[in-house]
Amino acid sequence: MPEIVVLDTHIWVWWLNDKFKYLSAQQIDCIEQTERVAVSVISCFEIAQLVKRKRLTLPMPTHEWLHEALSPAGVELLPLSPAITCKAVDLTDIHKDPFDRMIIATALSYQAKLMSVDGCFKDYPELKGMLI
Helix, strand or coil, rough: CCCCCCCCCCHHHHHHHHHHHCCHHHHHHHHHHHCCEEEHHHHHHHHHHHHCCCCCCCCHHHHHHHHHHHHHHHCCEECCCCHHHHHHHHCCCCCCCHHHHHHHHHHCCCCCEEEECCCHHCHHHHHHEEEE
16 A cells, blocks of 8 residues: 555545445545545645535535544645645646646655546546556
8 A cells, every 4th residue: 555645635525425425445445544645735725615616515614624524534634835836837738727736746746646536637647657
């Protein structure tokens, strides 16, 4: 198992709310057996945006869910840095979603595996051998 796995935003939400409905047994095992499970701080922003736009419903207020979804859930919050933001800009132009690009750059910066269901991620040459 990899030392650290960065979860894409949807995976993080599913892991904590509906893991058996949306995640495979392999994904669940990987998360449960990994030393460090982490998310990019940009995922917090993305979740708040999804809730505000009514594209995501959480079982409690957003700020409470975010608090409970981190340390108490065993998920580490990885900050953005100037190096990560520059790496996100320098990624191959596969798609333009800035949230996804910063999540990818975070995983690359931490030399972590990245778990996502986003079909575009597999097209990033930078992620070769890093996707779960």
